[in-house]
Structures are given as structure tokens and as C-alpha cells.
Amino acid sequence: METSIEVSSSNFAADVIAKSEDKLVVVDFFATWCGPCQILKPILVSLSREYDFILATIDIDKNPDLASQFAVTGVPDVRICDRGIMQSGFVGVLPEPQLREILAQYNLKSDLELGIEEVKSAIAAGNVKAAKQIFDRLFSQFPNSPLVVIQAARFLIHLNKLDKARELLDSVGFENQDHFNKAQSFKALIGFKQALDKPENTSLGRKYARACQLALREEYENSLKLLLEVVEADRKYNDDGARKAMTSIFAILGTQHPLTKKYQPELMMTLY
Structure with a gap:
């Protein structure tokens, strides 16, 4: 599935405007010298694999005409192209949860979040085998997702496999502060479990x-x-x-x- 494309003046009409008639296009105006752009881009790339949208990246230094056309004065500047109409988005770097909220406004569904909901349903039904199978699929489909790691750790805590759960949570690094903080918080569940032992x-x-x-x-x-x-x-x-x-x-x-x-x-x- 095509999720990320480099766009210039020559292919903007075909790869952004035309494609947005069938699928939402998130347009990322960036510059190679921009530090925040380098932080935002991998997050957008990851989300483009998870949600059903196309990520179009536009280097403003190589395409000053497009930057001028859309009044881009600071980067990163992210716009949303929906059914041929370029809509406002945001400037700067937003936390991943806020990016997900923006995507939800366009009724996009996350394959990862849907999978996690499947896991929760299986656990609630006491179907441990089904939950494990879903996690195997999610780890294969989203191998670097901290969301999968955190939910898998939560599942291991449920199974009282506390050392393995802590090991997974320890693997969530500082790169994404929101996920790191969430992982640290879920370690509290291990403490809750241990408190019940004595x-x-x-x-x-x-x-x-x-x-x-x-x-x-x-x-x-x-x-x-x-x-x-x-x-x-x-x-x-x-x-x-x-x-x-x-x-x-x-x-x-x-x-x-x-x-x-x-x-x-x-x-x-x-x-x-």
C-alpha cells in the first residue's frame, strides 16, 4: 500500500489533489534544515502505515512556488487535503495523541487501534489464546509500535508474568515522551499486582x-x-x-x- 510520497510542483495536482478524491492526503511542508521537521516526519510516516491515508512531503526549498501558493511561512506546516480541497492543519510538532485526534475528525480508523480493541475483547472474554494470536499479528504488522508493546505488557501483567511485562515496558525509550510516560505508568500496575501478593x-x-x-x-x-x-x-x-x-x-x-x-x-x- 502506498502511504508516503515525495511531492513537487510537477506531480502535486496528480498525487495530492487527484488522489485526495479517493483517500485523505496529509501534506507535510518541511525543510531539511528544520529540526522539528525531523522529529515530526517519522511520527507521520508511522501513522500513515497505521491509518488509511497518504502522506505527501514537500520540501519548501525545492518547491518555493508551492510554499508561496499555500502561504507557508514556518515549518513543519501540515495541511489536510480532502476531496480536492486543501484544509488547514497545524504548524509545529504536535504530540502523537493530538495527531490521532485530528485524524479521527476525518473518520479514519487505525488498524493498530482496532487490533488493540480486539485484544481487549478477547481478554475480557477470557480467551487468552485468541489474545496471544492477535498480539502476534500486531507485532508482525507494527514491529516498532510502543502502543503494541505497552498493551502486550498489560496483557502479561494480567497473566501475572511480571518480569516479562517489566522487560517490555523498559524497552520503550525516550524518543516519544507520551509513550515513555505511559510505559512508566503501566509499571505501576506491576506494583498493584505485587501489593496484592502481601x-x-x-x-x-x-x-x-x-x-x-x-x-x-x-x-x-x-x-x-x-x-x-x-x-x-x-x-x-x-x-x-x-x-x-x-x-x-x-x-x-x-x-x-x-x-x-x-x-x-x-x-x-x-x-x-
Whole structure:
């Protein structure tokens, strides 16, 4: 499948305008001397393999007429060509989650995200064999995807294979800060699992263990409620474990999730 093409003035009409009638074209105006361009390009290339869109890259130094035509004054400048119409996009480098949100506005489906949903359904149904088969397919199709690595680690935690899960999470590097932070947060799930192995037989210990159990079952709201109660009762309990657990759940959910927006301020009020 053709996902990325170099575009110049000579093929712009055919490879951008005409092709956008059948498939969305993401147009990346860049320059070889631009550092942010070099950061953004591999992210766009990776997404183009995952979603059903064409990535058209245009070097503004080689194609000043196109840069002038579309009033490109800074790079990277990304536009969206949909059914023959060039639409505004963004200038600069956006985090991958925001790029995915933009693509979702055009009703594009990610093969990777659909595969991960399949995995979650298989796990929920208790079909471990099917989940493993789906992961094998995803690792083959998206061998360098940190999303697959993180979800596979989550699956291993579910199977209580904690060392293997930690090994996978440790492989997620600093290149993409969002994925790295997510991987670090999922290491908290390993801590939740370990907390259940030797629960402290006190009122706070039982409450903390219950919160960990709920977090592992992805019942995050009930887990956050209990963790907040632990923080309110004893901030220092388990080496500040309840606060750390809450911040890990916030990172797993993301800053825009309703539960993060609700419980993060409550945690701050409790602490200060």
C-alpha cells in the first residue's frame, strides 16, 4: 500500500489533489534544515502505515512556488487535503495523541487501534489464546509500535508474568515522551499486582489492596475513590504509595479523561 510520497510542483495536482478524491492526503511542508521537521516526519510516516491515508512531503526549498501558493511561512506546516480541497492543519510538532485526534475528525480508523480493541475483547472474554494470536499479528504488522508493546505488557501483567511485562515496558525509550510516560505508568500496575501478593492486614492496608485490585480490573473510579481516602487518612502510608498510584492512573487515563479532571484537583486539595 502506498502511504508516503515525495511531492513537487510537477506531480502535486496528480498525487495530492487527484488522489485526495479517493483517500485523505496529509501534506507535510518541511525543510531539511528544520529540526522539528525531523522529529515530526517519522511520527507521520508511522501513522500513515497505521491509518488509511497518504502522506505527501514537500520540501519548501525545492518547491518555493508551492510554499508561496499555500502561504507557508514556518515549518513543519501540515495541511489536510480532502476531496480536492486543501484544509488547514497545524504548524509545529504536535504530540502523537493530538495527531490521532485530528485524524479521527476525518473518520479514519487505525488498524493498530482496532487490533488493540480486539485484544481487549478477547481478554475480557477470557480467551487468552485468541489474545496471544492477535498480539502476534500486531507485532508482525507494527514491529516498532510502543502502543503494541505497552498493551502486550498489560496483557502479561494480567497473566501475572511480571518480569516479562517489566522487560517490555523498559524497552520503550525516550524518543516519544507520551509513550515513555505511559510505559512508566503501566509499571505501576506491576506494583498493584505485587501489593496484592502481601496485603497489610490493617484498615488502610485492606483499603489500599482493594484499590489496587480495582485498578487492575480497570475500575478506575472506584480505585481512585479508595486511594484518595488512603491519602486523606495517611499521606505517608506505604511510602506515599496511594498518591503515587493515583498519579499513575491519571497518566494511564490521560489528562483529558473525565476521571483525571475530577480526581486530580481533589488530590491537590487533599495534599495542600
